[in-house]
Amino acid sequence: MFAGKFLEKIKEKFSSWDKNAEKYRSKKSLPRFFTISGEDINELYTPLDIKGSSADDYFEKQINFPGEYPYTRGIHPTMYRTKMWTFRQFAGMASPEETNERFKYILAQGGTGLSTAFDLPTLMGYDSDQPQSLGEVGKCGVAVDTLADMEIIFEGIDLGKVSVSMTINSPASIILAMYLAVAEKKGVPLDKLRGTLQNDILKEYIAQKEFIYPPKPSIKLITDMMAYCLKNVPQWNTISISGYHIREAGSTAAQELAFTLADGFCYIEAAIEAGLDVDEFAPRLSFFFNAHSDFFEEIAKYRAARRIYARHMKERYKAKNQRSWLLRFHTQTAGCSLTAQQPENNIVRTAIQALSAVMGGTQSLHTNAMDETLALPSERAALIALRTQQVIAHETGVANTVDPLGGSYFVEALTDKMEKEAEEYFAEIEKRGGVLTCIEEGFFQTEIARAAYQFQKEIESKERVIVGVNDYTLENEKIDIPVLKIDKECERKQIAALQKIKAERNNGQVQVLLDKLKQVATDGGNTFEAILECSREYATLGEMCDVLRSVWGEHVENPAAMQVS
Amino acid sequence: MEKKVRVLLAKPGLDGHDRGVKVIAAALRDAGMEVIYTGLRQTPQMIVDAAIQEDVDAIGVSILSGAHMTLFPAILEELKAKDATDIILFGGGIIPDDDKTELEKMGVAKIFTPGAPTEEAIKFLREAAGSRSPKE
Structure with a gap:
């Protein structure tokens, strides 16, 4: 995209710009300019920073x-x-x-x-x-x-x-x-x-x-x-x-x-x-x-x-x-x-x-x-x-x-x-x-x-500023926006609704289908259709998961995955 | 030599968000404390048993799921039942101000909410553990 000659010219211009910019760089600037991920960022980007951009197929290949x-x-x-x-x-x-x-x-x-x-x-x-x-x-x-x-x-x-x-x-x-x-x-x-x-x-x-x-x-x-x-x-x-x-x-x-x-x-x-x-x-x-x-x-x-x-x-x-x-x-x-x-x-x-x-x-x-x-x-x-x-x-x-x-x-x-x-x-x-x-x-x-x-x-360390948290804070801030509360009744009502379903569904059929799911999971067959059949009959999510737990077991995190530093 | 502060950190309930608890664990460790992190999905009983077994000064609990008004009281109950109320219970998570006040009234020594610097937790633990009188 950028011809070699063009880049040569930019290189020359860059060093003169850099010399000039030096006058403006002061000790007052931050010690480091970096992204939220900790990546250092240049003061300026030019075609010189785009690798391979002088190749004929650069545009087609990269962009x-x-x-x-x-x-x-x-x-x-x-x-x-x-x-x-x-x-x-x-x-x-x-x-x-x-x-x-x-x-x-x-x-x-x-x-x-x-x-x-x-x-x-x-x-x-x-x-x-x-x-x-x-x-x-x-x-x-x-x-x-x-x-x-x-x-x-x-x-x-x-x-x-x-x-x-x-x-x-x-x-x-x-x-x-x-x-x-x-x-x-x-x-x-x-x-x-x-x-x-x-x-x-x-x-x-x-x-x-x-x-x-x-x-x-x-x-x-x-x-x-x-x-x-x-x-x-x-x-x-x-x-x-x-x-x-x-x-x-x-x-x-x-x-x-x-x-x-x-x-x-x-x-x-x-x-x-x-x-x-x-x-x-x-x-x-x-x-x-x-x-x-x-x-x-x-x-x-x-x-x-x-x-x-x-x-x-x-x-x-x-x-x-x-x-x-x-x-x-x-x-x-x-x-x-x-x-x-x-x-x-x-x-x-x-x-x-x-x-x-x-x-x-x-x-x-x-x-x-x-x-x-x-x-x-x-x-x-x-x-x-x-x-x-x-x-x-x-x-x-x-x-x-x-x-x-x-x-x-x-x-x-x-x-x-x-x-x-x-x-x-x-x-x-x-x-x-x-x-x-x-x-x-x-x-x-x-x-x-x-x-x-x-x-x-x-x-x-305040190397990073989060507005309102470690800088620009308010003294004795009181939060006054409305906050949604979940009613404690919700749990009780949900349990009551679930128990009603369990009483009214065809429990014999549910058990047959749960057993079938277990068989399919054990045999390595396609589990999805068996799950669909259970769902249609109002088998519960917990019942189906329990069946699968009984066949496959539960995952426990390896202590190596819990290391902190 | 001053005795090292020992802290058990745990995640009770079903919540798996462990960024906060791991950051706190690292910060307390860097501050020279001994930290035991139990991992996820610990019941109040498992937490209190581990705390007694490990002879810790404090239990720190992280809850981001909204179940704090159920889980903190359950841990307090368990501490009482095991005659271990001398162990300091503190916590952090997405916990609205009203609930925070209520929990602190119930006996949770301190609740840290989003944005609290780890420095605050370190300071709190040093002071609380320093003035603690363990039961024999």
């Missing part, structure tokens, strides 16, 4: 046009001009009824997709009436015990029209089965259903820690579901490979990028090994990234992610279908960046983070509410969060052109650097024996914990 390999600039030729990103606000709290109400509210306010948050017992495969669930029912999402709860959550919502994302991992098959059963009852054909299941168990072992079974059977559950959906629910994204939680656990941007893609490749290899054709399942894979506060670093991360993925899919996994090469992703702004102090400032943080996701070419977006370090979002806070996206989409003009920062010397250099760091991590993971071994030995977990501690130390 190219949007919608063209390696998709650095975006997966669609026209991006937001023809297809706005989906405004997908994550919601779910307390009872199925309250969640249904919030969903209808979000849709009425111009939300274009739904995203379901479940409570911890549901995420961990327990029913509301099991002892492990005490005090947790409905607290950080909605409680789902049986098909009846899913029927209430989606009551009055046209499942053929709205795309629904569900944040669930270990029991993902069960929740999807219940969702399909709701659609069947509503008479919506399964091939009309659009949505995404998070279903990314690897990042649970690495970061979020909501695991039930050991890794191998967990991956089997996933490939079973993929096989079923390929045939029956073709528009469903069966897995959303997530860096979000890795970043929230304290990783750097490069770690988020590398570990997430490494997880993705691990699933791809598992699916190929299970006999699926890469070009059949890969177009249904999607990704989920964090949008943290370091604006340019995040944009570079998304651009690098697309390029790395396309290269690996084409060259390493020999995918031929171009749709297999596309990294499509959802973004959520960084919950861990929000502060309990002066919570209104979180609106500003979220807006800037959301802007980076849009400039980085996201397909859908969740913006956090300002009060999420205090509790689940109040309705007012949730509305401001949605409005933030609408302001970016309609008022700022950033959606008018594709990849507006493409060609920025800084952003291109940073994109290249991200790719290089990710490749170095892939080599390291490979050397250590692959993703599963790295999980078992605590490699990812320790890398992340170390980065999180480093970040905290930088805040405490």
